[in-house]
Amino acid sequence: xxxxxxxxxxxxxxxxxxxxxxxxxxxxxxxxxxxxxxxxxxxxxxxxxxxxxxxxxxxxxxxxxxxxxxxxxxxxxxxxxxxxxxxxxxxxxxxxxxxxxxxxxxxxxxxxxxxxxxxxxxxxxxxxxxxxxxxxxxxxxxxxxxxxxxxxxxxxxxxxxxxxxxxxxxxxxx
Numbered sequence: 001x002x003x004x005x006x007x008x009x010x011x012x013x014x015x016x017x018x019x020x021x022x023x024x025x026x027x028x029x030x031x032x033x034x035x036x037x038x039x040x041x042x043x044x045x046x047x048x049x050x051x052x053x054x055x056x057x058x059x060x061x062x063x064x065x066x067x068x069x070x071x072x073x074x075x076x077x078x079x080x081x082x083x084x085x086x087x088x089x090x091x092x093x094x095x096x097x098x099x100x101x102x103x104x105x106x107x108x109x110x111x112x113x114x115x116x117x118x119x120x121x122x123x124x125x126x127x128x129x130x131x132x133x134x135x136x137x138x139x140x141x142x143x144x145x146x147x148x149x150x151x152x153x154x155x156x157x158x159x160x161x162x163x164x165x166x167x168x169x170x171x172x173x174x
């Protein structure tokens with residue numbers, strides 16, 4: 001794979017290739033996490049349809065981006081206004097080429113622009129070391145909504161919310 005990675009905003013028309021990327025990343029790249037268990041794999045892939053992905057990309061509150069190399073989609077990520085990195089997937093043959101790092105950098109930049117001071121995500125155990133290398137802390141195991149034992153990861157962002165009123169979704173303190 002070329003080392004040139006282009007990051008751009010995802011659009012609903014990206015849904016079919018993005019769906020294929022998600023499914024391939026989960027089926028192949030996360031094999032050690034789902035262990036080929038049909039029920040777990042079916043639950044994880046259940047909402048990975050072109051229509052659902054198009055809706056995620058079209059939602060104005062979401063920040064969805066894709067990574068491309070040589071005209072081919074190689075990664076995608078989605079950030080919600082609540083600071084959740086809801087998706088962060090890279091094609092198996094594009095791993096360790098800087099795609100994930102570029103996607104995380106773009107998501108963190110957007111989070112700072114939204115004055116979000118902390119990001120969180122559920123990571124399959126096989127990907128947790130990647131997030132830890134990029135400054136995320138592992139808060140322990142938690143079941144994902146589809147039944148996978150995941151690592152709850154979080155990261156405090158420097159510079160977020162400084163000098164302006166921060167967006168709050170509750171009245172609790174950090």
